[in-house]
Amino acid sequence: MNITDEGTPVLILNAGGITLGTESRKTMENHDRVEENRNITKALCALMNSGEGKVKAHIKNPDYILSKHGIGEDLETSFKNILPSRPLDFKQYQSYFFICVEKSQSPDVSVGKPATIATNLYMRNGASSVEMNLDAAQKFLEKIKVAGGRSPSARPSDRPGDDTQEEGHIQELAAAFFKQSKLTKKENFLFSESKNVEYKSFETKKLLQRVKEILPRTVSAFANTDGGYLFIGLDEKKQEIVGFEAKNCQPKCLESEIEKCIQQLPVTHFCEEREKIKYKCKFIEVHDSGVVCKYVCALRVERFCCAVFAAEPESWHVEDGGVKRFTIEEWIKLLMT
Structure with missing residues (x-):
């Protein structure tokens, strides 16, 4: 995973390649499906905790159409679990898939919580x-x-x-x-x-x-x-x-x-x-x-x-030009602020 510089002030995290579509993801090898899910979910989590921007991924299946095939049930579930109250916008441009994240204006207190893949508590x-x-x-x-x-x-x-x-x-x-x-x-x-x-x-x-x-x-x-x-x-x-x-x-x-x-x-x-x-x-x-x-x-x-905890909470953010995991102390402080 890396931060992509496309000559704009928008923060873009490159999540690598992704197979999209409900049926296409069902036929994948379990290891590959889990790894792809983990990579793009990690990028999305880091972006949510760092303000706003886009997650960018190269679509592996050439016949994919977002409006026709959807993104895949496992991805939808993972994205919702990170921070349910945060709205996401999915877009396709040629062979690239984008997840657009904007700063929320919602008064909902849950918006201030750290986006988290797993609390491990x-x-x-x-x-x-x-x-x-x-x-x-x-x-x-x-x-x-x-x-x-x-x-x-x-x-x-x-x-x-x-x-x-x-x-x-x-x-x-x-x-x-x-x-x-x-x-x-x-x-x-x-x-x-x-x-x-x-x-x-x-x-x-x-x-x-x-x-x-x-x-x-x-x-x-x-x-x-x-x-x-x-x-x-x-x-x-x-x-x-x-x-x-x-x-x-x-x-x-x-x-x-x-x-x-x-x-x-x-x-x-x-x-x-x-x-x-x-x-x-x-x-x-x-x-x-x-x-x-x-x-x-x-x-x-x-x-x-x-x-x-069973392990440190799985929650990521962008810092010093890279994607880093919050320490347990940082995560608890954000959660309880």
């Missing part, structure tokens, strides 16, 4: 880890700032309902399971996934890769909610203990990678204590006919004092 919603949108992230951070941090444990509801009691029961069962020192292969366990519990089987040779993929968002979500348990080696469908073989991933190696991943997660503090993410990782032996055959990885994450 997660919460638990039911049994899922869900990324907060800009509005949710702003409210979450402002609430912590006003309170000067979060208490180590969630405040109990004044009138706990059936759902709250059920969540508490599931968490008690998961806590008891976490304390086990030995498990039996194919034995059933008695708790389901919930706000505080998640489990995966990951019966694959790529166990380490899969764990590294889910860990940042899962830890962020548990830490930003009320803490929770992640178990690796439990079958989600049959609710039975399957474990993972040491030959696919040695427990010590997995423990080291988990520690490294958690230590690298970005955090922001509004409290005086400025504590680190608190967690405990252990490996429970899985026995078959009295012999250790596999392991279950059990991770307990505590509720965090402030906010934990």
